Amino acid sequence: MTDASNARFNTEALSWDTNPDVQRATALAHAAYLARLPSDPAVLSTYDVLDLGCGTGLLSLALAPAVRSVTAVDPAEGMIDALRAKLASPPPPPPEGGKGLPVANVSPVCALLQDPDDPRLAVDPVTRSPRPGRRFDLAVSHLVLHHVPDLRSFFRTVHGCLAPGGRLMVTDFENFGPEARKFHPESKMDGVERHGLRRDEMQALLEEAGFADVSVETAFALEKKVETEPGSGVMGPSMVFPFLICQGKKTG
Template structure:
């Protein structure tokens, strides 16, 4: 049986400013109610778009930007394996602790945490079967990513990498992130948490163009759900607990590798 010990790389980009913020936030990440709610809503959107249990149970899944594994651990019972990758080592440490003996998810044996910035679809770090612990040369049936795209400077490069990790002809990508609906979308993050934020949401047109451009077919980008989230009463005031509730629509981006 595979060990839940996290695998790490020595890529210096892992220690960038954005990841420093996530390393600092990792211990308290799961206590944020808006993060929990967004993950639950995303999970429901994923399941409604994925194959039936008889097929999904055979899937080997790659998650990009898994954080502390909130979505990973919801999906794990429905799939064969899940390789959970995040560039922030602090996040992977939390997930690894959950999966370790005595952890809250010690019974889960098909999730493999990996601390890495994945830029090469053939990177050996993702070429280990989470179930057996043995090296494999296969491709993934599904790649998922939630609330990651707005942190990525070059989305085309990311989706090119994702495409390369998928099985030709059948492999699918499904991602979720909040929509850029105008200037107010900036309020999704408090001003003190802007490190690593590359854009204030994504747009339907941009994502369709990117997915098609890197080699995906059956591309579909649509609103999947709306998250109600407290924001600062005024930008920079830091009073998220007391601020107004705003609605943030989320886009679900799908495609199949040619």
Template sequence: MIDAFNIKLAKQPEVKNILPVCALLEGPDDVRIRLDPLNRGADNNLPPRRFDLIISHLVMHHIPSLEDIFKTMHGCLKSGGCIALTDFEDFGPEARRFHPEAKMQGVERHGIPRKEVEEMLLEAGFVDVKIETAFEMDKFVEESPGAGVVRGEGGTKMKFPFLICLGRKA
């Protein structure tokens, strides 16, 4: 998705204030976000970057430690900066069906648990934390584990609620 986004950015050379990053950051001073926005090259002489906004969609269920990533996100924000994170909700055992069995590699959890995420964001230092259902997505799923996804007539469709998780750095 970062490659697709970079292609779109390349078609708009006047846009210079967007920095797409695809990395599991090890902390707010990670060298991978010390990029020169004009040439997109790494520059270790630049001070650590701080951002106004961090957005993420369908990533959190792939992250090994939500507690660690939320602390890193908090540290990456400027004072007053915000996060807007979306992912499907862990609504119980059926949430596992979001991914076909053949695509479970890299899946750390089957959705995100609403109450626990709220607590982790507050613990990481965010204020004005708000977790709410943003939308529901209809998705074809496997009839049984490993059966493959069947689309169209005869396929099994499920509704998956998506949460939006908002927070601000004081």
């Protein structure tokens, strides 16, 4: 991500979770991932997950109960601080009553990840001890790719972070034409590198990075309000934005 992106997300970190669009998009992405992951809890519970661009940890914390561990990475210190605060606070009680269990399998990491052997990734969230050369069973990233300047480098790095047989699953809104620009108000264009993902480009990028069994498909649709006029700041009509899920597998 760029400095402009980091500055924006540091500023917005404290109010990030209050945005209903963020909450709904994360819930839809979480459901899309679970629908494509092993349905056997005994299998999924062995997964070590890497969440890239984790923000305040909404997706990381949603995935955590089903998997062995989540390493949650974001370059914006404000976002990671918000996640650390959540992990340090008593969790809300479950709907059926009783006390919520503390989240003990999520590790927040403030980093712009560029090296699969970054020592900050080596710390196991469960044992809290370093495992040099640690690799992951699943890498996820939600609503991040439209902020990444160099997707080729990003996917090469992610490929290197995965264990043999590991999977990549990323979600972001689709570039379906000029109207896709309306996903962001004009005041939030700092750090936006592209107005959504193009299907053919994502297919080619993942294959070029070494992923096999690549698929790019519609995962869900998000309805959100857009500006009445670009730059007006007045949110009026709603638009439906399709989201893509892009998947690939590391074979060796």
